[in-house]
Amino acid sequence: MMPVHKILIVDDSATERQVMIETLSKSGYECVTAASGDEAIAKSRSEMPDLILMDVVMPGVNGFQATRTITRDDATRHIPIIMCTGKSAETDKVWGLRQGAREYLIKPINTQDLLQRIVALP
Numbered sequence: 001m002m003p004v005h006k007i008l009i010v011d012d013s014a015t016e017r018q019v020m021i022e023t024l025s026k027s028g029y030e031c032v033t034a035a036s037g038d039e040a041i042a043k044s045r046s047e048m049p050d051l052i053l054m055d056v057v058m059p060g061v062n063g064f065q066a067t068r069t070i071t072r073d074d075a076t077r078h079i080p081i082i083m084c085t086g087k088s089a090e091t092d093k094v095w096g097l098r099q100g101a102r103e104y105l106i107k108p109i110n111t112q113d114l115l116q117r118i119v120a121l122p
Contacts, residue, residue: 006030008049010040012058037061056085071100
């Protein structure tokens with residue numbers, strides 16, 4: 001796995017996207033964003049990010065569906081996905097990891113924890 005430079009932030013909340021952009025760009029990451037699952041799937045192909053931070057609850061295609069699509073597509077399956085969501089039930093976490101996510105973080109995201117996990121990605 002190459003070190004992470006470009007991160008795709010997927011969240012239907014503009015506020016959440018902005019907070020993530022500010023946090024990650026301060027640490028030197030290039031950020032691109034998507035506001036929906038459909039947009040996340042399209043941008044995973046067009047932008048080829050090194051990492052995707054995926055919200056779960058979004059209108060239309062949700063984060064679980066988008067993660068499954070991205071991790072099963074030959075063009076994008078190598079991109080690690082960290083789910084960042086308010087859904088805190090153990091069953092949601094298990095389901096998220098089963099869809100192909102590498103990590104499952106619960107909002108509000110602890111930025112130190114997130115940055116450590118990005119650096120530690122296999």
